Every structure is written in C-alpha cells, then in structure tokens.
Amino acid sequence: MSLPSPAATVPQGGHFRHAAMLAVALAFLVLVGLVLPHGDSGESFREWLLAHAWFRPVLFSLWAVVVLEGLLGLFQGANARIVRVRRLVLTALLPPLRMITASSTPCGWLWLPGAGWRPTGEATTEKLEQKLALPMVILTLLVLPVLGAELTGGETLENHPRMALATHFITCLIWVGFTVEFLWMVAAAPDKPAYCLKNWINLIIILLPLFAFLRALNMFRFARMVRAGKLLRAYRLRGLWTRLWKLALLFNLFERLQQRDPAKYRAVLEKKIAGLEKELTSLRTKLDSARQETSPPSSTPT
Structure with a gap:
C-alpha cells in the first residue's frame, strides 16, 4: 500500500515554513550546546553567556516560536487530533525535535532540507546514512585536536583563554552535529527503538553533556552550603563526565x-x-x- 502524497495534506507554503522552523530549532540547539559543559574549557564563556541579558530572552523567543507554530499546526494537519497534540507536546518540551517533526507533519513522511518530503523507512535511512557518513567522520575527527589542546594547554587551559574558547566551540560543534544526525536518523528509521539500541554510543555522546550540566546546576545551587572538599569532588565528577564523553567520541570514531x-x-x-x-x-x-x-518419561506398555 503506497503512502498518500504529502502535497495533499501539507498546506501551501509548507516547504518554506519547515525550512524556517528548521533554522529556529537549530538555533535553539546551538544556544543550548554553547552552555553545556563539554570539557574543562570554556567555563568563563559559559558563565558569561548564561549571565548575559539577551541569552534567556532569545532562548525563550525561539521556544515560543516553536510552540506557536505547533499550535497553528493543530488546525492544519490531516492526522488524528491526538497525534497532532502529541507532537505539539514533544516539540514544546524539546524544541530541537521541530527539525524532524511538527504537529502538521503527515504520518510516515519526513521533510528534509534540499530534498523536500521523503517517506520514512529503509530507503530514506540508507540515503541519509550515505550523505552524512563523510561529514560525520570529519566532525568526529575534531576530537583529536580537542584532546591535543587539552594535553598541551593543561587540564583546565587556564593559561590559554583563546585556546580554551576555541576548544569549547569545537566540542560544541561536535555535540550539535551528533544531535542533529541522531534526530534525523531516528526520524527516518522504520524501527526507532532498534536504531537507538544499535547506535547507543551516539545517544551517550548526546546525553553525557546534559547530565554534566544538571550536575553543574546542582553544584552551583548548593555551593554556599557545602565545604570546599565536597565542591572539589563535584568538579572532579563533572570532569569524569567529560572524559567519558571524549572516550565515547573516540569509540565512535573507530567505528565510523x-x-x-x-x-x-x-x-x-x-x-x-x-x-x-x-x-x-x-x-x-x-x-x-x-x-x-x-x-x-515415556511410559512403557505392560
């Protein structure tokens, strides 16, 4: 049974709208990536960015655009209302998901930049995998200069602020790239849980900085209430998260x-x-x- 053409269910101007929302969701993801602790570098930049007056309003504005566009999609999609509401909730809770789905997206279809609408399944998954293979290998190779900078600049790069900032930007780029690739591949995969299990290392690469960020929030929240020794252990634990992240990257590089x-x-x-x-x-x-x-035991006749 063939899928219906998405042109019959997507409103006019849908391609431009999805391209614009892709940019909005990607901008949100980049801002989040910039404040995540990807290593011992970039700490002062992260603190400056979080404290800057424009950061939270811009982040909130991007989130609001995703939510408002999702609300409009409730009246434009051809899917069942419960499906549209579920997608609205998902994109409202995790705005980067707007890159791969929307409340008005037809079931079984995926909008790809530069390619338009494509049916989800093995064929689209293979095409995406082929197109992303070389860029992702190059992106993963960037972990090598990151490790070199941390080794030559010291563990915290305190005496090399420019190198520390460059290292933070590179690690942020790696994280954003892995997140975008994982979202697109999961969206195209016919069996999404199986894809996540098969590519568990990519999922770890995405989640480890988030766990480290939550740990850092707790650390700063209770910093005045703990002793210096406990605070030092918290920093060491955060360093453990980041080292695990780099090991996962190296393992992924070997596989690729x-x-x-x-x-x-x-x-x-x-x-x-x-x-x-x-x-x-x-x-x-x-x-x-x-x-x-x-x-x-088989019974024997008497």
Whole structure:
C-alpha cells in the first residue's frame, strides 16, 4: 500500500515554513550546546553567556516560536487530533525535535532540507546514512585536536583563554552535529527503538553533556552550603563526565573509520556473525538438554 502524497495534506507554503522552523530549532540547539559543559574549557564563556541579558530572552523567543507554530499546526494537519497534540507536546518540551517533526507533519513522511518530503523507512535511512557518513567522520575527527589542546594547554587551559574558547566551540560543534544526525536518523528509521539500541554510543555522546550540566546546576545551587572538599569532588565528577564523553567520541570514531573501509568493516562483521552463530549453537544445545531433563518419561506398555 503506497503512502498518500504529502502535497495533499501539507498546506501551501509548507516547504518554506519547515525550512524556517528548521533554522529556529537549530538555533535553539546551538544556544543550548554553547552552555553545556563539554570539557574543562570554556567555563568563563559559559558563565558569561548564561549571565548575559539577551541569552534567556532569545532562548525563550525561539521556544515560543516553536510552540506557536505547533499550535497553528493543530488546525492544519490531516492526522488524528491526538497525534497532532502529541507532537505539539514533544516539540514544546524539546524544541530541537521541530527539525524532524511538527504537529502538521503527515504520518510516515519526513521533510528534509534540499530534498523536500521523503517517506520514512529503509530507503530514506540508507540515503541519509550515505550523505552524512563523510561529514560525520570529519566532525568526529575534531576530537583529536580537542584532546591535543587539552594535553598541551593543561587540564583546565587556564593559561590559554583563546585556546580554551576555541576548544569549547569545537566540542560544541561536535555535540550539535551528533544531535542533529541522531534526530534525523531516528526520524527516518522504520524501527526507532532498534536504531537507538544499535547506535547507543551516539545517544551517550548526546546525553553525557546534559547530565554534566544538571550536575553543574546542582553544584552551583548548593555551593554556599557545602565545604570546599565536597565542591572539589563535584568538579572532579563533572570532569569524569567529560572524559567519558571524549572516550565515547573516540569509540565512535573507530567505528565510523571501520565503516569507511568496506573490506575491514566486512571482516569485522563476519567475525561478529561467527561469534553470534557459535553462541546460538551453544544456546540451542543447552535448550535441548533442558528439554530432555524436563520432559516426562515415556511410559512403557505392560
């Protein structure tokens, strides 16, 4: 059964509207990324940005645009009302989701910049994966100069403010890139939970800075109520989060580089398949033994 054409369900001017809302959602994501603690660098910039008079009004304005556009979509979409309301709630709680969905988006379709409407499924997933493969490898490679800057500039880069700021911007760019890629790929995937499980390392890369940011909020909230030793431990814990984030990036880089070399990647996959087949054979043997032990003894005729 073929999907209906999205042109029949999307109002006129929908392409321009989705492009504009994509820019709004991306701007919101970038502002959030700039205040997240991606490492020991950029602390003074983050504090300045959070304290600046324009930051919160701009962030709130972008959020308000997403919510208002979602409310208008409740009266324009062709889907069931409950579906439109659910999408409105999701985009209101997480404005970056507006890049991939809206209250008026037809079910089973995804709007892509430069490509227009595409049906979700394996074909769109493969095309997105091919287009994003090289840019994401290059983006992930940026973790190497970040690690080099932190090693040469000291753990906190206190004596190198410009290098610290550049390092913070690069790590922010990496985080935004991974978030955008993950959102688009999840939106296009036919089985979204399976995609998340398969690409769990990407999900960790996205979530670790958020956890570190929540930890930092608690740290500043109770800073006057704790002793210096506890505050120091809080800083060390935040540093642990950021180091885990960089390890996840390195692991992801290794996986992506393997995929760029088909021969090596095929060999790795064949090795994994052989291991799984061996494990499956072992499990079947154990299952047969368990069945024999639990099966009732056959009665012999007298």
